[in-house]
Amino acid sequence: MRGTFRPLSKSFAPFKVGGLQPAATGGEGAPRVYLHDVVDSVMFELDAGDAGSYPGEGAEWYSLTPAPVDGGESSDYSFGGGFGMAEINEPVFTGEYDTPGAYFATDGQKFFAISGGNTDFLDALHKSTGGTNFWMATVIRYPAGGNQGIAGTNARLTANVGVSFRSPSADDFIVGYTNGASVVTADSNSAIADGTDHAIVYTYNTSTRAWKAFNNSATPVTGTLGALTVTDAPTSRLALMSSGLAAGVPNDAAANGSRMYLYAMGNEYLTDEEGAAIIANLMGRFGIS
Numbered sequence: 001m002r003g004t005f006r007p008l009s010k011s012f013a014p015f016k017v018g019g020l021q022p023a024a025t026g027g028e029g030a031p032r033v034y035l036h037d038v039v040d041s042v043m044f045e046l047d048a049g050d051a052g053s054y055p056g057e058g059a060e061w062y063s064l065t066p067a068p069v070d071g072g073e074s075s076d077y078s079f080g081g082g083f084g085m086a087e088i089n090e091p092v093f094t095g096e097y098d099t100p101g102a103y104f105a106t107d108g109q110k111f112f113a114i115s116g117g118n119t120d121f122l123d124a125l126h127k128s129t130g131g132t133n134f135w136m137a138t139v140i141r142y143p144a145g146g147n148q149g150i151a152g153t154n155a156r157l158t159a160n161v162g163v164s165f166r167s168p169s170a171d172d173f174i175v176g177y178t179n180g181a182s183v184v185t186a187d188s189n190s191a192i193a194d195g196t197d198h199a200i201v202y203t204y205n206t207s208t209r210a211w212k213a214f215n216n217s218a219t220p221v222t223g224t225l226g227a228l229t230v231t232d233a234p235t236s237r238l239a240l241m242s243s244g245l246a247a248g249v250p251n252d253a254a255a256n257g258s259r260m261y262l263y264a265m266g267n268e269y270l271t272d273e274e275g276a277a278i279i280a281n282l283m284g285r286f287g288i289s
Contacts, residue, residue, distance in 0.1 A: 041266035044077030049102035083113035131206035149243030149252035153234035156243040162234030164243035179230035199282035218276035
């Protein structure tokens with residue numbers, strides 16, 4: 001399997017202070033600060049504007065995290081564009097190669113899915129027994145209107161099992177967990193589908209069911225998820241730019257004009273300080289004010 005590479009000029013990781021890396025790089029020409037330089041729990045990080053993640057050709061999106069904290073390989077978290085479907089379903093790389101402003105675009109039918117199938121970590125995101133603490137981070141630009149998925153393993157269908165991160169018709173950020181019969185949701189009541197860039201971080205504690213959501217802000221919205229008993233594996237492999245796959249087809253595919261710049265996940269319940277550090281890193285890299 002093709003491995004990731006990283007340009008030597010970007011391989012230096014600045015020193016961490018107190019377990020957290022300063023959020024932004026030191027200016028033009030400074031070494032890139034990856035999320036695994038910011039917190040110690042990163043499973044994978046995908047970035048359309050980094051040559052180590054997207055080498056400029058093909059339909060595969062590679063992880064920038066050299067050593068996932070689950071002990072697996074970086075290649076375990078590679079994602080294929082339009083996985084299992086036609087070329088028309090592959091998101092379109094847009095922008096200048098190896099530049100932070102580059103992104104993957106969609107026309108409402110394009111998506112990524114994890115190429116090798118879900119890892120144990122991804123299979124446990126939604127479980128009440130045998131589950132895992134986790135966080136997800138993304139930078140997107142979604143237009144307003146309709147159900148639009150960011151990522152998911154349940155395709156937003158109550159009859160399925162899993163979790164999905166999305167924007168409903170109300171255009172806010174919402175996370176839905178399903179067990180095949182019922183659904184519980186974490187609703188940030190914070191708009192993300194408005195045609196502008198958003199850096200989003202969501203984190204969940206499987207023991208207490210506490211959650212936090214950061215949206216272009218160092219201050220999170222917080223809540224507690226309703227109880228839901230679920231031990232089964234998810235219905236879908238993890239898909240991006242949708243809520244998951246239903247019979248191999250993306251449900252809630254991001255609408256025409258949507259952009260995804262970055263997507264990442266890790267296996268801890270973030271402190272407010274850690275969540276704010278990730279948000280600052282993302283907003284700094286992508287010029288979000």
